[in-house]
Amino acid sequence: MNAMTEGYMTADGRKIGGVLMELKNITLRFGGVVAIKDISFDIRDGEIRAIIGPNGAGKSSMLNVISGFYTPTEGSVWFKGYQRGPMRPYQVAQLGIARTFQNIALFDGMSVLDNIMTGRLTLMKSGLLSQALWWGGAAKEEDEHREKVEKIIDFLEIQNIRKTPVGRLPYGLKKRVELARALAAEPKMLLLDEPMAGMNVEEKEDMCRFILDLNDEFGTTIVLIEHDMGVVMDLSDRVVVMDYGKKIGDGPPDEVRNNQDVIDAYLGVSHD
Amino acid sequence: MAEAGMADTSAHSIPALLARNVARFGGYPAYREKEFGIWQSWTWAQASEEIHAMAMGFLSLGIERGDHVAIIGRNRPAHYWAMVAAQMCGAVPVPLYQDAVAEEMAYVLDHCGARFVVCGDQEQVDKVVEVEDRIHHIKHVMYTDKRGMRKYDHSRMNALEDVVAEGRAGHYRYQEELEKRTAELTYDSTCVMLYTSGTTGKPKGVVLSNRNIIETAKNSVAFDKLTHNEEVLAYLPMAWVGDFIFSIGQAMWAGFTVNCPESPSTMMTDLREIGPTYFFAPPRVFEGQLTQVMIRMEDGGRFKKWLFDHYMALARKIGPSVLDGKPVSGLERLRYLFGDLFIYGPLKNTLGFSRIRVGYTAGEAIGPEIFDFYRSMGINLKQLYGQTEASVFITQQPDGEVRSDTVGVPSPGVEVRIGENGEVYYRSPGTFVEYYNNPDSTASTKDAEGWVATGDAGFFEEGSGHLRIIDRAKDVGKMADGRLFAPKYVENKLKFYPSILEAVVFGAGRDRCTAFINIDLTAVGNWAERNNIAYASYQELAGHPKVYEMIRGHIDEVNASVAQDPMLSGCQIHRFLILHKELDADDGEMTRTRKVRRNVVAEKFADLLEALYDGRTSVYTETEVTYEDGRKGAIKATLTLADATVVPTEHRMAAE
Structure with a gap:
């Protein structure tokens, strides 16, 4: 575990720091429905971490666990080395976690x-x-x-x-x-729930650039859920793949792309 | 301080003018830029300090006399300063079009042998980096906007502000050298090199001397009585000669304030906030604004609409006379005053034209309705005719002698004559020195006595002495039966309709004329909405039968009007089609200044042109398009070809 806290270098030369958040054996149940089943992974300081998976895989639930909106039924969330208990939304914001929503939630007027x-x-x-x-x-x-x-x-x-x-x-x-x-909110960690959904190619390209730039300029750690595989593979440093509430893959995009379980569950064929 | 217009023998370079302005107007604002939502300003004294520091920064990078410094970016004070700083070091600034693709940029950078490049942002740096392995003379790249630049190899790259800081720090080391170099500048040193947009062939580097720029600025400032109190908005491409004359030449000579917008997309808001007193815009800006006003008035309430129509009718009737100071009856003057209170004043304010004393339009013909609309509201909009090789001014309209169909009288100090073939020639203090590294083109454009061929055909109107331009001289041709073919003349008439964005007329060497049409998506889209016509894309709207019907109506009207002129009646359009894509500079169909490249269009759409002449009623085509990032794709479409009504003119022909 100690070796893991040192961080790593990305292909394009960015330095990724130690573990910012660690999720240990997370299970989330709503009554009899199991949304997340015993999932563990970590998010490192300064990285772009993607969560992918087919519809209903539990991605948004996972994001809600990360943001503190849901408290996991079992397992623990560690942020900056401290275990996190149940929180109110403003406490989440004060911790330095901000998010966007799948369905836009702005004040229209x-x-x-x-x-x-x-x-x-x-x-x-x-x-x-x-x-x-x-x-x-x-x-x-x-x-x-x-x-x-x-x-x-x-x-x-x-x-x-x-x-x-x-x-x-x-x-x-x-x-x-x-x-x-x-x-x-000057977040330390930014959670993006499908930032590219419903966008055309040009808007997607703009959004990609903004995400990369803000990660680069401000060193913001980014966790994103996205369906556009091209975007995910280009943007992210590491990818968690979920299917039916379970983690079936975790690693750099190239590794995930060639993981047989992932291909079977989601990607179909490796595409370039 | 009215002596700005007087002869000043010491002011023989832009840096010298800067020093003069610091002495005269030190505390007045010289530059403003909106950033982070607030207008930041620099006085002449502050700007001069920045420019000196930047110049010394350039010296620290090893800039040599005669080096070319390319500047690629939007209008920002720092970019203007970079040009003046380069001049101070004895180098030559070369502003480039920032929307040029890497390929075009490579040609110009290679041709001028630029050793230093100032880029606005990462996008421009990327283009320069892309061509750098082919062009080996680039020594150092500087950039204004630091965003996204952290990961780049900085061994030969710096933020411009760091270069300025370096210059400031090395003040004592570089001061003497800088003063020496600035003192070496003469009236005949090169002031700037500007690349022509190149309607034909590769761009050419036009070398303009201090004499060209300063004499032209001096004359034109006097012509319109500009003072150091003017405000201009610098929003047109920095690579264009007009911007150089307005924002550097005239601004330095008269000492007025140059305002830079926050971003290209906020230009209209910024225009309104600044309220310039001296304004230049190509016709399409005025057209766009008028279209916006009309669309919004359509959505207004019935009373407001009535009020608007009522007072605009009054303005059309007497507005121009009021503006020109011609006699108008007392009652009508009173009504006009009310109009100003209710309609013209607020409208001008909305458009950002409340304080305009002098406005110019040039580059293309402007529609008479558009021109009159602005003038009738009391905006002193005038036309001028010019080109890069003349440091802009060839002819311009004096106050009180303004019409939409002429381009005015020769500017002060400019001689104009009409050649035997109808081509316009001029000779002036602003006439360019040479085309860089291209003596052949220089010789074929400028003769030994200094007369320059404009390439435009025109004539002086009897009585008024105003110049009228018909068309590009080389485009004026003959049809198969010998009748005169002047495509631009017809195209301009077509483009005066708000729904037609571009038109390209063909017919040289053929028995009849045909046309390609581009619809204006804003105007036609709005019209479609009003008429319950559903469409999903430009292509679909362009191919809609009702749109065809409307365009046919416009063409019929133009044909009727063209038929009135016995000389040009052969130019009536027999058949036309609406193109499935907008003509675009990225596809090479237009120049960066949005002038249609007729030959490229004819070649690219040869199959469509063919179909227009062989009588088919529809044609299938595939067209290659280039996206903004340089990738290519294809558009497939089946286009309708339609006939227009032509007024028979045989008897007129016989009468000739």
Whole structure:
């Protein structure tokens, strides 16, 4: 186990750190339904970790366990070396974990800027009263947060829709705004639930670039669920493959691609 | 400070003008850029400090006199500074089109022998890296935006800001050398090298001297009485001569402020926030804005629509006279005032034109309706005619003598004459020095006395003395029976319809004319929505029978109008088709400045052209397309070929 904490180098020369999160023997049951069956794997600091599998394999449940939304029935989750108990959502955010959703969950009537600002809520210090009265440190604090948000807007190239209400945006852009909001929380670990679903080729390429760039620029650890195999194989450093709630493969994309169980369950044939 | 227009013998280079501006306007804003949602600004003094530091940074990298420094990126103060910094070091800035694919870039980088390249971002760096193994003279690459650049091999690469910091740190080491080099610049040193877009063949490097740029700037600033208080928005490609003249030449001469948008997609918002007083745009920008306004008015309430129509009708009637200061009755003037209060004022504000004193359009013919729309609201929009080889200005319209069908009178200091074949020639202080490493082309374009052939056919209108341009001289041809063929003339008439984005007319050496049409997806898409026409793609909409019907209507009208002119009545369109793809610069069908390459189109779609002449009613075709990232794909389509109504003109022919 000790050797494993040292990290490794990726093919393109990025240095991956020690274990950031470890999931040990996770089982998750809803009544009689077993969604996840005795799964263990780890997520390392700075890596892009993908979870793949056919529909109903338990991927989203797994992501919810990672995010702390579900507490596993059996097994334990270790984050930064500490075992994690049941948590409230704001506690998750304070730990430095942010996520996007499979179905977009933004405030439609609010502008892009305001939506992203909500991502910084847990980082704001001034109280409700001083914010409402725009008094004391509140104004100054908002300026600082706005500056951070503007950097994210610049990073994701959405300057032109800064003031547009989210409800008026096309799907691909909403996805990008959701990513921006997650980034605004300055997460250590970012969970992306199907970031490319429903996008065209160009939007997918943009999204891939943003994911790679933010991993590179900010060193954010990324855990993503994705169906587009091309995207997964290109992006991720290591892949966990799930089928019927069980882990059937775990390793670098090339290794997973050639794993017979995985091919049988999911990929069909190896494609290049 | 009105002496900006006076002769100033010491200001014989851009760096010298910069020094002069620091002395005169030190505390006034010279550059602004919107970044992180806020307009950041630099005064002349601050900009000068940045430019000096950058120049010294260049020296630290070993830049030599006469080196070419390529600049590839969007309009940003840092990129303008890089050009001036290069000049200070005795090097020559070469701005390139940032949307060029690696292949095109390779040609230009190779041709000018660039040793230093300043890239805007990772995308441009990638292109340079891609061609670097073929072109071995690139010594150092710099980039403005650090994003995504961490993993690159930095042995011959740096962030521009680090180079600036290096220059600042080495201040004492480089100051003397820099001053020496800047002092060596004369009126005849090269100011900039710009590559022509190349409607035909490979791009040519146009060498422009300080004299060319500064004399032109001086004359044109005086012509329109520009001062250091003007605000311009720099959003047109930096590789284009117009941007160089406006954002460097005139800005340096008059000392006005250059504003850079946050990103290309925010240009319209930024335009509105800045409210430029001096503005240049190609016709398509004005067309696009007008289309937007009209579409949004269609969605407005009945009362608003009525108010808009009522006052626009009034504006069309008396607006131009008000603008030109011609007599208008008191009552009508009052009504116009109300119009300004309710409609024109707010509309101008929405468009970002509230403060415009002088606006120019050029590059293509502008539709009379579009031109009049802006002028009638009190926007002083004018036309000019120019080209890279002339440092832009050949002719321009003086205030009060503005019409949509002329390009004005010769600019100050420019002589214009019409050749025997109708081609326009000019001679001016702005006339280029040479084509770089291409004495043959230089000799065939510029004669010993300095007259330059424009390649355009035109004539001076009797009475007004204004120049009118008909077409590219080489495109004006003869049809099989000897009638005059001027495709551009017909294409422009077609393009004035909002639903037609591009038109390409064929007929040289043939018995009748035919046309390829590109529809405007915004305008036609909106029309389709209104008429309950469902479509999934450009291709599907383009092939819809109702769209064909509408386009046929437009062509019939154009035919009727063309038939009025006995000289050009042969150019009526007999048959046409709507292309299944938009003509695109990435596929080589247009230049980067969006001018159609007629021959390329004719060759590429030879099968379609063939079908237009052999009487078929539909044709199957496959077309190769290039995606933005350089990959290729194919579009398959079955196109309809349609007939248009032609006005018989035999008797007119006989009368000739």
